[in-house]
Amino acid sequence: MKFLFKFGLVVSVITTSSLVFLILAFLLYFSIPLFDSAIFVGFFTQKWDVSKSLYGLLPMILGTIYISVLATFFATAMSFSLASLSEGFLPKKIATVVEGIIVLLAGVPTVLYAFVALFLLVPLINIYFFMGKGLSIFTASFVLAFVVLPTIYVMMLSAFRGVPKKHIKTSLCLGATKKEVFFSIMLPQAKPALLGAIVFGFARSVGDTLIALMLSGNSLHMPNTLFDSARTLTSHIALINANDYESVAFKAIFLCALLLFIFTFFVVATLKYLYKEKRYA
Amino acid sequence: MHKIFQKIIIFLFYFFAFVAFIALSVFFIFIFYKGVNAFSIKLIFDDTPPLDALMLQARVFNGIFNAIVGSFFVVFVSIILALPLGFLSSIYVACYASKNVRFWMGFLCELLSSMPSIVIGLFGLSVTIFLHKNFFAELYPSLLISACSLAILVIPYIIKMTESSLCQIPFSIKNVGLNLGASKTQNLFFVQLPYVSKEILGGIILATGRAVEDTAVIMMTGAVAMAGIPSSIFQKYEALPFFIYHISSEYSSKEQINQGFGAAILLLGVSLFLFATAFALRKIISKRSGFGI
Numbered sequence: 315m316k317f318l319f320k321f322g323l324v325v326s327v328i329t330t331s332s333l334v335f336l337i338l339a340f341l342l343y344f345s346i347p348l349f350d351s352a353i354f355v356g357f358f359t360q361k362w363d364v365s366k367s368l369y370g371l372l373p374m375i376l377g378t379i380y381i382s383v384l385a386t387f388f389a390t391a392m393s394f395s396l397a398s399l400s401e402g403f404l405p406k407k408i409a410t411v412v413e414g415i416i417v418l419l420a421g422v423p424t425v426l427y428a429f430v431a432l433f434l435l436v437p438l439i440n441i442y443f444f445m446g447k448g449l450s451i452f453t454a455s456f457v458l459a460f461v462v463l464p465t466i467y468v469m470m471l472s473a474f475r476g477v478p479k480k481h482i483k484t485s486l487c488l489g490a491t492k493k494e495v496f497f498s499i500m501l502p503q504a505k506p507a508l509l510g511a512i513v514f515g516f517a518r519s520v521g522d523t524l525i526a527l528m529l530s531g532n533s534l535h536m537p538n539t540l541f542d543s544a545r546t547l548t549s550h551i552a553l554i555n556a557n558d559y560e561s562v563a564f565k566a567i568f569l570c571a572l573l574l575f576i577f578t579f580f581v582v583a584t585l586k587y588l589y590k591e592k593r594y595a
Numbered sequence: 596m597h598k599i600f601q602k603i604i605i606f607l608f609y610f611f612a613f614v615a616f617i618a619l620s621v622f623f624i625f626i627f628y629k630g631v632n633a634f635s636i637k638l639i640f641d642d643t644p645p646l647d648a649l650m651l652q653a654r655v656f657n658g659i660f661n662a663i664v665g666s667f668f669v670v671f672v673s674i675i676l677a678l679p680l681g682f683l684s685s686i687y688v689a690c691y692a693s694k695n696v697r698f699w700m701g702f703l704c705e706l707l708s709s710m711p712s713i714v715i716g717l718f719g720l721s722v723t724i725f726l727h728k729n730f731f732a733e734l735y736p737s738l739l740i741s742a743c744s745l746a747i748l749v750i751p752y753i754i755k756m757t758e759s760s761l762c763q764i765p766f767s768i769k770n771v772g773l774n775l776g777a778s779k780t781q782n783l784f785f786v787q788l789p790y791v792s793k794e795i796l797g798g799i800i801l802a803t804g805r806a807v808e809d810t811a812v813i814m815m816t817g818a819v820a821m822a823g824i825p826s827s828i829f830q831k832y833e834a835l836p837f838f839i840y841h842i843s844s845e846y847s848s849k850e851q852i853n854q855g856f857g858a859a860i861l862l863l864g865v866s867l868f869l870f871a872t873a874f875a876l877r878k879i880i881s882k883r884s885g886f887g888i
Contacts, residue, residue: 316780323691326683327700330754333747334703337714340721395611403605414874419619421870423808425836426859430626432843433852460619493601514709521711523811528843548713552811559724568721571714578714582706 341575345568357569362534369566373536375573377544380537381455381526382519388459389466389519390512396463397470402496413471420464428528431457436529447541449531454544458525466515473507474500510588517581521574523548547574630860633853639663654823659858664824665832669738669813670806672828673745677802680746681753682795688754689761690783700754708751716815719744723816736817739828744812749802756798760791797876804869808862810836820845835862 348354360370396416400409435457436448477500485495523546531543532553545553547570554567640648641658648655655661688700719740727734764787772782788795818837825832835858842855 319780322679323683323687326680327687327692330680330684330750331700331703333750334707334710337710337718340718340725341714343725344721392611392615395608396615399608399612403608417874418867418870421804421808421866423810423836423862423866425808425810425839426626426863427622429839429843429855429859430622433629434621434625460615460622463615493605497601517709521709521713523711523713524840528840548711548811551713551717552814559728567717571717574711574714578710579706582702582709586702586705 338575341568341572345565345572348562348565348569357566361536364563367562369562371547371550371566371570371573373534374545374547374550374570377451377526377530377537378520378546378548380451380544381458381530381546382516384451384455384540385458385462385519386512386516388456389462389515392459393463393467393470393511393515394508397467397474398496398501401471401474402492402500416464416467419460420468424461424522425524425528427457427460428525431529447543449529449543450541451530451537451544452540454526454530455519457529458519458522461522461525462515462518465518466511469511469514470504470508473504473511476507477503506588510585513581514585517578520546520577521548523552527552626856626859626863629853629856630863633857634860635857638854638857651824659835659838659854659861661822661824662833662835662838662858663861665738665818665822666807666834666836668825668828669741669745669818669832669834670803672738672742673749673806674799674803676742677746677750677753678799681750681802682757684750685754685757685761686783689758690779690787704751704754707747708755711811712748712809713811713815715744715747716812718747719812719816734829736815736831737829738817738825738832741813741816741818741832741834742828744816745806745809748809748812749806752802752805753798756801757791757795760794760798761787764790793876793880797873797880800869800873800876804866804873807869808836808866810840813837814840 348357357369357371358375359372360368361373362368362370393416396412400412404412431453435453438448439450439453440448481499481503482495485499490499526546527549530545530549532545532549533543534545535542537544551567551570554564636645637658639645639655639658639660641655641660643653643655643658643660647653648658648660684700688697692700720736723734723736723740768786768790769782772786773779777785813834814837817831818834819831820833820838820841822831822833839855839858839862842851842858846852846855
């Protein structure tokens, strides 16, 4: 019995730890035929046009960068304000309520944000602000900000809470106001962890599919302005409709996924390096 | 000068918090208003008598009943698959592993949990293609494949929650059984696991919530718009989140949009309920003496 239990332990550890390598192996298995062909450089310089057999991923890469940077900007502005208000300025009772609400927000399915925005925000922008530009980078990143908001908020809260209570109490005893404590004690000490939270939020916004898929318009042009329609790497993967599993168009999808994989790897490795053993749930 | 600067920053804090609050309340009011208006028994079962549909006597053609059943099954199977794997590996990592193994497992788990879900969906699809080409010619994207991919998605959550709760057990409780002569396994089963049962339950609930809401994985691996209730796990199926996505891209009438809002409020209710339960569990646990989170 005990042997069986230990056997199960080892088997499950090996399985779970090999999942990441399995994912990498399959992505490589399908995308490796692309590496030695002459079109490889084309993936990062051209446009995507299947009829002219151009398979450039540059518009998607740019779209991903624009949307996620803007979304991270919005989300950071909101969650940093909320986190610093609830840790430094609001009375404790209100802060608890705010925290409860935002933690619950993490449970809202992303598809619902996109669905509501599609019937509320998009017509609004279409009719009142920019004619026919409802499905754009701006819309997608604004809605995406609310998806990553709870993640960044929770990490920022724990960053502020990581500041030793001793320092805060000492400075309060010496006669510092709440404002002074926040700006000269808490903010400088929590800075690295706050930056980590932003990086993590950025990774989250790069990885999200549904918001960009439903709200950014999915056009294949190079995005130039904020109100252009664009396509992200994730929604490009979601939009494949290939029956021919051998075609370059289908294999290029795996290159997108590989890019996302590498990006995630670097973000996680950086965060791990920054925090060492400290964990954020 | 410095003071004015600080005042401006604090004003900006309130401003952004206000913007976030307004946007979120507009979102919730809109979805509740639309959803509650649209919600009815007819929305779920269409014209089929509800009892017949529940007993699988009659087919529902135009309601969201099929999607509810499909979602339920795919989440159920995925949790069944993910639970033993995640649970056992977290026990290994928390109780038996060396420091090095723990570090690398933590790294791999974090990598897996921050992997974009579409990549995991694509992984499921590519495995299916690979198996289809080389081994099983009848294998197509199906409920089983979706469930496996969802399991990959939620395994890191289960591991993280269980492992951190096992590691946070106070030493006084961890060591008392060992000091009284229990073996390591006995101590694990009779002292540590009962002590953290609530956390483990909370982790499972969170994982369920994560599996229910995810759309990207299931749309890559076998969720379709019209499938009926699957009779085996090797068939395509309908699911609530995919239904909402499908409606948003291909609606043709007002009734369909209403159906979408009905499905949306149902999904929102389910996942908020799951999250609130997990949250409440955590609150109960943190009140327990000698166990701060």
